Amino acid sequence: MLNPRKNPLYTLSTAFKQTLRHPQKKLLLLGFIALGIVTLGIKQELAKAQEAKITNQQIAYVNNWQNASFPVENFQGYTSPFGPRGGGFHYGLDLAAPLGSYIRSWWTGKVVEVWEDGRCGTGIVIQSGYWEHVYCHVQGSVETRNGRRYLVDRGGGIMLLQGQVLPAGSRIARVGMTGRTSGPHLHWGLKYGGRWVDPGLILREMYAQQTRQLSRLERR
Template structure:
């Protein structure tokens, strides 16, 4: 392949180029690349050799995206450039002296240039920048720069806003959003520079606060209720709220039998369904009905103790089950010989009934105590430091130099001129 001579020509969109015409179009929302090929009567065989990665690119064409077409004098497509994102584009090109098209994914080539402008406020910042420079996106970025630093609603007629910005262009058209580097507000004989960081946000100083994270250990002190030592040897109460209705006695008048007989236990008054608690850890030795006691649970504890919970409405544990102190084993009821809902609680020591209240600890004698605990926990904190805005002073000098030169700002209206590179015999290289 011999050497190729590159010819640079300047044309206008929709003007002729060696009998060909360049047009700027908008990609229809929802339109696929296959549908585009059909509209140009191009064979889909071109897609057969496309890699999976490139097929993924085809699905990333955005709706309303600007794209370029080069057509001959008969309207036949010679070449198309369809952007996919900001950096890459699809190039569809008709091979020289052939009806065959080639497909490729290539980088978007663009130029970047720096501009300066001064706008006098007549109506408002956005309207005046747009009317003066015919660049609405630039007006948006100027507004972003001032947001949070200067209240643009307080601008007065005659105030001046000067700024330096850079703009990427593709084939003579603005490509991506402009980047405003610095602005100067002149109002009521006062001047205020607004410096832009790399994200386009403005600051009145050449320094800005930057967040950073710090990790380390933090001392944390708090109180927690912890069990008292040797609680296993202590008996708690079978109910959370204690109300004794009948005490342990060797001779008590029975309200149902109407005669005196021993009362080997303590009766606690409570509503039906009130949870019953194991007074200590142990193993369930009985779970079921027991004559006049109705539904009963018996638990064997260490030290030769055995507790009994009678007249239950519903039992929650089974024989042979191990229970912990304070665990719910059933619910208050009135089964068996009973005048109403209550718990008859009995306690044996080595097989003999004893007065439960000599062993049970009332709720005032707590099984837990508050303990002060100190721990060191991993923490991540956000802190702030002042950092110098990149190129802040340099951009200030550029803006002052621009104002001194009193240059005419670049107007984007009708800016459709573009540089087109064409290589002899290879129109597929560029429009």
């Protein structure tokens, strides 16, 4: 015969029966169960976050970046990284460059959106397969003609149509001060399959791959 005290199912049901007779104990038990569920939830969230971190590095690593373009000319430095910032989260990388410096499309793709708002200012989204690259605070404004939206920056000779397809490295805009910004910079955001990715990871991997390619060419 099973020893009822060593049978966990029995012990649990007995505990419930006993708690019916002792309401305070019942509350305590429910409290423990709730705490267990919350702790489990936090653990799962952490596991998910860690998994996402590894996957983003893997995403950066497995792609071929040899034809990718650095997104801005006259680059001066990184002014704000991807990550938590002032109680919120900064979903991009800030690259400082003098006002009017040309911004280049990081990858061959289609202009899926041009818009203006109070935060990003004049913004562009380009789609390249599963990737979406976002450019904020650029010069110029969005206009509509014959039902087509386009970004126009007459001083920079830029006219970017929504729906237009561009090769990697194309000049798409110029660094401006539109939206919420304290100095001229490009806010550059990257999404893979709808999930934000740290552009710093991609730039590091691009640099590593392009350096390896260059040293191979030099050895020939």
